[in-house]
Amino acid sequence: MNRGKTPLTLDATVLRDVLDGEWTEARRRIRDLCEDPALHLPADGTLEDMRAATTAAVGAVAESGLARLPMSEDEGGSEKHGEYVAGFEELVTASPSLQIKAGVQFGLFGGAIMHLGNDEQHAKWLEDALSGRLPGSFAMTEIGHGSDVAEVGTTAVYDVDAQEFEVHTPFRAATKEYIGNAARDARAAVVFAQLVTKGVNHGVHAFFVPLRDEEGGPLPGIALEDDGLKGGLPGVDNGRIAFDQVRIPRENLLTRYGAVSADGDYSSPIESPGRRFFTMLGTLVQGRVSLDGAAVVASKLALDIAVRYAHDRRQFTSTSPVEETRLIDYQRHQRRLMPLISQAYANAISHDTLLHTFDVVFSGEDDSDQARELLETQAAGFKALSTWDALTTIQEAREACGGAGYMAENRLVGLRGDLDVYVTFEGDNTVLLQLVGKRLLTDYAKELKDIDFGGAARLIGAQAAEHTLFRTGFANIGRTISDLVTVSVNEKRVRSGKVQEALLSDRVDTMVASLAQSLRPARSMSQADGARLFNEHQNELIEASIAYIELLKWQGLNTEMHRIEDGGKHTEEAKVLRRIRDLYGLSLIEKHMGWHSMYGRLPMARARLIGPTINSLCEKLAQNSLDLVEAFGYGPAHRRAPIADGAEAARQDEARAYFRAARATSDWPVDEKELRKRAARR
Amino acid sequence: MNRGKTPLTLDATVLRDVLDGEWTEARRRIRDLCEDPALHLPADGTLEDMRAATTAAVGAVAESGLARLPMSEDEGGSEKHGEYVAGFEELVTASPSLQIKAGVQFGLFGGAIMHLGNDEQHAKWLEDALSGRLPGSFAMTEIGHGSDVAEVGTTAVYDVDAQEFEVHTPFRAATKEYIGNAARDARAAVVFAQLVTKGVNHGVHAFFVPLRDEEGGPLPGIALEDDGLKGGLPGVDNGRIAFDQVRIPRENLLTRYGAVSADGDYSSPIESPGRRFFTMLGTLVQGRVSLDGAAVVASKLALDIAVRYAHDRRQFTSTSPVEETRLIDYQRHQRRLMPLISQAYANAISHDTLLHTFDVVFSGEDDSDQARELLETQAAGFKALSTWDALTTIQEAREACGGAGYMAENRLVGLRGDLDVYVTFEGDNTVLLQLVGKRLLTDYAKELKDIDFGGAARLIGAQAAEHTLFRTGFANIGRTISDLVTVSVNEKRVRSGKVQEALLSDRVDTMVASLAQSLRPARSMSQADGARLFNEHQNELIEASIAYIELLKWQGLNTEMHRIEDGGKHTEEAKVLRRIRDLYGLSLIEKHMGWHSMYGRLPMARARLIGPTINSLCEKLAQNSLDLVEAFGYGPAHRRAPIADGAEAARQDEARAYFRAARATSDWPVDEKELRKRAARR
The missing domain is CATH 1.20.140.10 (Butyryl-CoA Dehydrogenase, subunit A, domain 3)
Known part of the structure; x- marks a missing residue:
């Protein structure tokens, strides 16, 4: 249909380098990883099949070393933040479920521990989070507050005598909602709650809260619900978490932007509560x-x-x-x-x-x-x-x-x-x-x-x-x-x-x-x-x-x-x-x-x-x-769409070959239309 | 947030009559029918559960008498075409799967027999089609030809000696595709194929072709495949149909716009093949x-x-x-x-x-x-x-x-x-x-x-x-x-x-x-x-x-x-x-x-x-x-969305009641922000 214009002669690899940008090697490494069928969703699975496959695929991502890239060199990482995120993005070629579930585990749960926790907390939880051994959730959103996260209803009140925080969901709308990993896998969560000590609310802070025991059952005071079917992301087990006066040690407050001493005194490196909150969110x-x-x-x-x-x-x-x-x-x-x-x-x-x-x-x-x-x-x-x-x-x-x-x-x-x-x-x-x-x-x-x-x-x-x-x-x-x-x-x-x-x-x-x-x-x-x-x-x-x-x-x-x-x-x-x-x-x-x-x-x-x-x-x-x-850099194992990789072409070729052969035979039926045209000409 | 403007005082039923239009009664009757949970898809079903439920719901629609509305009065109907279609549209409130599956059964399969068949063909198949006793497909689209239906590859060649048509799929792209009812339920199909007799192709015509035996297995020469999962419509069993030299009696050609005599002569009330074809499509x-x-x-x-x-x-x-x-x-x-x-x-x-x-x-x-x-x-x-x-x-x-x-x-x-x-x-x-x-x-x-x-x-x-x-x-x-x-x-x-x-x-x-x-x-x-x-x-x-x-x-x-x-x-x-x-x-x-x-x-x-x-x-x-x-005329049983019918309101009310009560207590924690403001004022 083109009017004789000559197409440009392009080297797709040059364009691919343009598109892949600064972390082109990291992207290609993860694309190669994503060709492995073990990372894909089962074609005809139940919801549980999809979830199980995605959980297993998160493990494979952990093994690839991707999750460790942003860790400090002291802690065994290489502080490669851009490379880390670039690699993560390419997980979409395996499935968006994997990208999101891995993002919850490593980027949100692990990332919150990494960016909001102190050295002892890193030592306690980070390795397990980034290896996937400790499946975790990031519990910020509530039913009643999605975008307006400063107004979450969950409270964490410090009890001086016990040296514990009491994490509590005071009303239904304060239930944590849409939380990835919560319905099936998470053993713990980083929970965002209003920190109250000595009668003062210091605003939203992050707490490490265990959710499930070794057998996978909910711990006392923890209520877990399954969000069930969604518009997509079948491999991600989103769910709801509610807390009924759940006690956690004082040491479970992630202390980078706010700490509470044994006797209940609050301190923070950032004086203004507003700025403190937004700085905390900034790590996200x-x-x-x-x-x-x-x-x-x-x-x-x-x-x-x-x-x-x-x-x-x-x-x-x-x-x-x-x-x-x-x-x-x-x-x-x-x-x-x-x-x-x-x-x-x-x-x-x-x-x-x-x-x-x-x-x-x-x-x-x-x-x-x-x-x-x-x-x-x-x-x-x-x-x-x-x-x-x-x-x-x-x-x-x-x-x-x-x-x-x-x-x-x-x-x-x-x-x-x-x-x-x-x-x-x-x-x-x-x-x-x-x-x-x-x-x-x-x-x-x-x-x-x-x-x-x-x-x-x-x-x-x-x-x-x-x-x-x-x-x-x-x-x-x-x-x-x-x-x-x-x-x-x-x-x-x-x-x-x-x-x-x-x-x-x-x-x-x-x-x-x-x-x-x-x-x-x-x-x-x-x-x-x-x-x-x-x-x-x-x-x-x-x-x-x-x-x-x-x-x-x-x-x-x-x-x-x-x-x-x-x-x-x-x-x-x-x-x-x-x-x-x-x-x-x-x-x-x-x-x-x-x-x-x-x-x-x-x-x-x-x-x-x-x-x-x-x-x-x-x-x-x-x-x-x-x-x-x-130039996008994807192959059949990324597209995985039969119509894009030969199925349609093969059918079209077969049909055209059939008609070519048929037209060459002497007994191929003539169209009534054609007969009428001939008759009209006579 | 409005600036003191008074809303209009509206009678929603007046607007409802405007929206529902000429067949308002028919719409309301089917809406009432659609409140029945038996017509809805199971919330957590497998694909087979969804299909089975939709098949059963099609039966309920048949029983309601809706499908008979367009039949001629001679044949027990009332020739109410507008009322019929208006009612069908409202089936979407039960589920679009039901609307489409019922549309295939009654509108397309039954409709093709009704509009393209003769009196004997009506007597033979129409009652069974419109009662749902004879589940059927409408096999027009092929893998290779969707929009360009004049070019379908399936052939129906008349054999004078046997007084039969031989229906055949000559190449893979001519396989009937996306055909509703084909994967699971259809016992027969109206098949669109190039009618060839005495060496002349008279263009696309419709044929009644049995597909499955009483046990549900494919008849000889019929190959059926399941399209499996789609982007939606889980209750509709779409599939593929291919024919390997399948023989049907001459009487199975639906003859309204083209017939073949016992000795193979073609005749049609419409002379021009083009016009004939478009008139045939026009009934659709x-x-x-x-x-x-x-x-x-x-x-x-x-x-x-x-x-x-x-x-x-x-x-x-x-x-x-x-x-x-x-x-x-x-x-x-x-x-x-x-x-x-x-x-x-x-x-x-x-x-x-x-x-x-x-x-x-x-x-x-x-x-x-x-x-x-x-x-x-x-x-x-x-x-x-x-x-x-x-x-x-x-x-x-x-x-x-x-x-x-x-x-x-x-x-x-x-x-x-x-x-x-x-x-x-x-x-x-x-x-x-x-x-x-x-x-x-x-x-x-x-x-x-x-x-x-x-x-x-x-x-x-x-x-x-x-x-x-x-x-x-x-x-x-x-x-x-x-x-x-x-x-x-x-x-x-x-x-x-x-x-x-x-x-x-x-x-x-x-x-x-x-x-x-x-x-x-x-x-x-x-x-x-x-x-x-x-x-x-x-x-x-x-x-x-x-x-x-x-x-x-x-x-x-x-x-x-x-x-x-x-x-x-x-x-x-x-x-x-x-x-x-x-x-x-x-x-x-x-x-x-x-x-x-x-x-x-x-x-x-x-x-x-x-x-x-x-x-x-x-x-x-x-x-x-x-x-x-x-004014749209729908109730909770049509919407079936918890957030639209009280769940969100109840949560919001509970949360506001909680905060109202809390603010009234003497030991409600004061905000750090508030303390800082007070300190700054001193």
Whole structure:
């Protein structure tokens, strides 16, 4: 269907290195590990089969040494934080259930002990946690408080006489809920509870609480329930935990950010309770970083399957009277899949920059407040967009494979069900974007940082008010675009990176400035009125955050494209990256074209060129689409979708061979239609 | 959070009658039936449990008499086609598995016998099919040909000596695939195959083919496979059927549109093979009509659950220091749910107009080609949009319920998985929209009807070329909007129905005219070049079809609103319907704002009012949102989601009671934060 254009000659390994980024070796090591069927879910298992298989696979991950990477060198690790998270993300290719269950065991349970515990506590529990010998839970979320974790209802009251904490669930909504490992495996949990000593509530702290005895039965005072079936993640045993006056030794409080002496005196290295709490939560940013990367892996797998199928699958004759047309050659099919490929490239490359920031902060290379806040903001925003993108991508891939896409054996519906929860856990996306928005505002206008924004945004408000001004780099992105849009209009001009960046960044600039203007009166309002004013702009705030994250992702992709261009070695790959960047940028601009037009940023003549330019980019990229997915670095053992690896091609070949042979025989039935046409001619 | 505005006082039963439409009694009867737990899927069953329960439920549906409604009065029915389909749609409240399995048994298998069979064939099989005693399949789709059904590979070759047809699967891709009832239950199938007699292929015809013996084993030459796990619909036993030279009597050809005499002569009441085939397919439009309605039911259930939860669930304090804010009071939450409610209203009301057309055609009141083509076009377009809308709606509802929405017990993830396949079966949505587009084009410009558009669009091309010009009513929608947009701008003006209709219809008008202009050269091109030109505009064509269907849905909602307004009896309900219409219309205009601006239809000042007007409509509708979902007519036995019917409210009440009591005690721990504030004041 292409009009004689020659596809680019691409080396997929060059693109793979671009996508895999800084920790390419770690990714490939875990991908190799994930080819082992022992790490996959059983095809037709019961819920218990899925859970048992995932538990066993967590053990295999522990044996691979992955979980030890972030440990300090003193404790037998190598303090490789970026490599650790990169490896974890690739576990999605075995199954998202494994990624999440391993994440609970090593990243959350083990990570909480590592980051919140002291040396004795490390000695007591860390080795067992990271080897998987001590299966554990991370019990933060409660039925009544998901996003607003500062308000959990569980209490841990210090009893001076016994030198014990009493952990208690005072009402049903304070039950720990959706807790991974709780329904089946966990022997212990890190429990987040309000620490009370000497009549004072010092806020949420983490406690090590044993849950089950050696036989797997619940310990006295512990009530465990099974969450049962979910929308996905069948290998993860989520459950509920309630505590009925459960006694734990004083030494089970993880003391990094708050300790209680034998006689009940509280002390903390961080004076402000608000800052203390957010610092404690800050160690958990790793979860969001890894979900951003995991969402990219899942998107790549889905596109890999759909693109390969689109090259094999044929439906309807069009240009030829006998040969049916491949799906990949239909314009709408290209428009469905190619923008998602460009988005996956943008998300993968941006994720690598996030992972780099993460590594710099966690390795201590730059553990400044500024670096940490940049990390937290980007992790929140990137995770929100990439997890939503994963759902859109997997769904489009599933629809692009038609009925075959709906069959569990072709993997797409399972991936989608698994990834579904990523958009609301480890921070609900809507809440995360409000945190990003608040950062944008306080960066834009210092005086806004003292406003009590109410609701979700207060979470970050408390922190921003106490830290130095957060550096989004926002002040640099504003620029006048009038000089860029008045010049003559043609496709090349529409594809200009400067125009794309100007439009995207000007949109963020204008939205934030307008919000700041609207919210300024809140300073002199009562809490209730201020909250109402804030609420009237909540939607705008979230849209501004999305625009900001989209800009960052475009910039990440653009920078990487220039790096390859400037390297001069890979001209064809640089060319395809430019097409990808343009398609990503123009798709964003098309999505927000109403805004750009409404604010006079995009003249009509230029706006009308965007659609045709996108069509043309999609057509060109479709020609190289097999290379583009080959660059994802996955093989049949990762895709595990029969339609993507030969089944459809074999059937199509057999059918075409049948018709070719049949047409050559003398007794092949003639079509009634054909007879009528001949008769009409007579 | 509302600023003292008073909600409207609404009678939900008035709105319910608006939504339920012409067959309101039939809907309520089946809803009552669906409250019976015997019709529901077992909560924790195996795949076999789900299938067995659904098979039993199909029996209960047969006993209810629903399946007999469309039969002729001679044969014991009442020829109530609209009532029949309306009732079927409501089966979704029991489970989509039941709706689909019953649809296969009665609508497809029974329907094919009814609409394609002769009197003797009715006498032989119809009663058994509609009573469920003879479980059957509808075997049309093949692995290699889903959307392009004219090209199925299965053959049925007439053997004069034996007076039998030999049904055969000549290659693997010709295996019947995704066939409901095939994996477990079907004793027979209506099989679509190329009818060959005396060396001539007369195209696809339907044959009655026995599949299993009394013990349930496959008959000689029949190979059956189980599709196993899918993305949803666990109660439906989809499978594959292949035929190895299977012999059936000549009398098993369903003869309404084509018969073969004992000595092998073919005859048909319809001369043209193309028209014959499409007329045969036309009897199947019922499936698409019922999927449009089923998608509306599923969307309503999901919104019902999410809105009720949003009224009970609280998270973060904002306007009050101690009382947390309800989700429904957050602006973003309103913006997430209220436009979807307006869309559900538009889809429900429009569906009723479609069902009316269906009833008029199938009852014979107006069985003209024009009426039938209008029905087919609207069924294709409505089904495409409403099934996509259902997926978006259920997903947004699931996310709006956070982690609780991901738990299977709250029903949303199951509904979504079930509805997923609705977008690609009974006509892939992308293919259906091309059929709509082709109709739009041929209606706009007669000369375009002779072009071979290639690919999917040819399906309809063949038909349109032989029928009288299809009447979309399209010629009437164009109007100049310049007079409407130049007047003074305020919110009221933006909410003007005339402005909304002018913008929506002008968009369709302009898009179709531009497409026609672009495609005209195809008339003088070769097939290959014409197909290429067509493909270069495929995306535009689909977008134009979507725009057209959106306009029809807006018009349906608008007409109904005016009917209630003009009735004068229900002023408050009319007011809320006007808000719903405005929100639906403005949401569409906002979605396409780039287009409206790009073509100079929407001045900047007016465009900027749309966002704030939508915010304000969402806030007002949120105040009445419980009434709006109450009007859907479902109770706890339909929703079956604990979070929507009291579980969350009870937990929240208990927690608030706990804190109220605690704050009143003298030994309630004081917050460290509070102590620090007091210390700072000293």
